[in-house]
Amino acid sequence: MLSSLRIASRRAVAARNVSALRAASTWANVPQGPPDAILGITEAFKADTFPGKINLGVGAYRDDKGKPYVLPSVLKAEDKVIQSRLNKEYAGITGVPEFTKAAAVLAYGADSSALNRLAITQSISGTGALRIGGEFIKKFYPGAKAIYIPEPSWANHAAVFKDSGLTVHKYAYYNKATIGLDFEGLLADVNKAEPGSVFLFHACAHNPTGIDPTPEQWKQIEQAVKNKGHYSFFDMAYQGFASGDIHTDAFAVRHFVEQGHNICLAQSFAKNMGLYGERIGAFSVVCADAAEQKRVDSQIKIIVRPLYSNPPIHGARIAAQILNTPELYEEWLKEVKEMADRIITMRALLKENLEKLGSKHDWSHITSQIGMFAYTGLTPEQMAGLAEEHVYATKDGRISVAGITSENVGRLAEAIFKVKG
Template sequence: MTFHRPFLVSRKLSRPTLSTRRSTSGVGAYRDDAGKPYVLPSVRQAEEKVIASRLNKEYAGITGVPEFTKAAAVLAYGKDSPALDRVAITQSISGTGALRIGGAFLARFFPGAKTIYIPQPSWANHAAVFKDSGLAVEKYAYYNKETIGLDFEGMIADINKAPNGSIFLFHACAHNPTGVDPTPEQWKEIEAAVKAKGHYSFFDMAYQGFASGDIHKDAFAVRHFVAQGHNVALSQSFAKNMGLYGERIGAFSIVCESAEEKKRVDSQIKILVRPMYSNPPIHGARIAAEILNTPALYDQWLVEVKEMADRIITMRALLKENLEKLGSKHDWSHITSQIGMFAYTGLSPEQMDALAKEHSVYATRDGRISVAGITTGNVGRLAEAIFKVTG
């Protein structure tokens, strides 16, 4: 993708919990099997090492802690990716901040229409972030209410209908809010359609490792598009996969045409970030960098992030199993075929209202629940409530 002329001018600058009584299933944060907030042991150890180092509290550079951003790029694109030397990357205020920087960058420099296409549905904040960045927002087909799965045909049709050279936002894995992801083969077809239309791809990867438990599997779409010659934009978050919710650690990156263009893009990103917040926070970035750059901690983190993903996968299986044991005649296979923190149950708004009023189970009226809030202690009660409402 080649951006218009100002892009080339370089300037120098100095997301439930469920309880046995009243319950909610909307909070987008991981909980352990006791329903409590969870701090990864690797994060505790990394933080202890950071504190013991007695580092100063000076400002980070505008684009953040370099030990973090370099490692974040490797995590996303792969350590052997030939694109690494042409990736412009900046630390951001978690994934939201990365999306905001990306939106502002595209609003300023994208040579085509300043419109971004997002899936229907998408994360509730996507439209607001992009509109506030200066982009118009349109939607493309994604979720099929009838099948409670991916509307693949509709998605491809909308990619083909959009004007050539449009911007498309894709969820890299663990689609929020549906939990419905394309298969690798479907991603290949999506890439081919995007390439044929000359579209520009912006990936939101908020759940790498946290979705399947495998950081490489979860990064498949991003890496495949890059391997096929797409110079993508990417938002990363370390809220979920490291449990660093309150530390607000993320990264925004762009794969550039060359190392030379990378320098120009990096300069323009600094110009965008400077009046937004000047410099990102350092503590969480140092923790993440310690984990990503210390082999023993990195290996430990990989095990821990898989344990979190596996717990969520297990809760999906238990919910489906409990519903079937109760004698439900509905097909609940979508609960286990979906992935990530959230699940679309297929319940109607009226059924969700009944869950709240009659069983004190609270969630959004679109039928979404946060699987992270399900525990071995409450899954039975949740299944009973859903069964009584759905029959």
């Protein structure tokens, strides 16, 4: 028998070996990732006990009471889907056909020449559409495996394209001095880029600035892109939600196609239908002809299959009901305009309240910008000052106009006036 001393010694050795194994864990060298800015805002907002606190970091529509809003047309469409007692079989790799066909018509227009030569797939909202597009460009684009995105752009754009294997470049977009579009810088960068470069354009309601080119400026951008032989990738996350009119918001996409560009497009139905958690989107490529469409479609399926096999069906069925049922479609058009109009009204009220307080600053950019987000022109230090006033938003001065209500707009203006004057 082993002595008690020897047993104790062996136990000590075993304990040291376990400790060594723990120290040499497979994931011991995984670094801590940087904090998420929006999550940080949300946590700070929740921890604040001040009754008049304001959250302007949220990237989802809110009603005038600051509550999440489900569109009545969505509720009706969902009831129809549920009452239909449809099966839960897999969708095809490219999704629910009734949805993708209607999504294409919504984006390109019912009379578009693109519809008969379009390769389209349902995606995991707009983010998934961008990722499919990035993968497709990486595999098949004959030019440089790179993409130009605006500076600034939606925070996830660079990450999506880098993870797709593309090199990400920036082109001028925001003029800090005017809090407006740097149109000359944008055109200069389009003209300086290597011929045949890929450019990402926000179709409408540029995120994060809310600054869009005018139709005339879009025409000049199109001409510059054509002259250099560049390829255009559009991200349209806010069709209808920006101006309140689906055709106005699709102007750039449709103009480029009309001028002969075989673009690709990422669509999202999170904002304009309020289907945030359903993750409904579409990715499409305008092809030269039906034969090319068939080949492109086959390769999109090959990309999608190992990513997520096939997309979810419930939200796509809801969107399809709205887009394909005339009375629901008309109701939805009115509702999306009401959401856009509320955003426009909050912009006007914020500007009006700031001017009433005696601010000498020019706040015209608040109303000239469009969509859910606004660039205030406030510095990181001033945004920190807003947080001390119980107003929470990102440090770059971006605010979500959806977080403004008729009840809190006065106090928001007072907080901005306090830090900016």
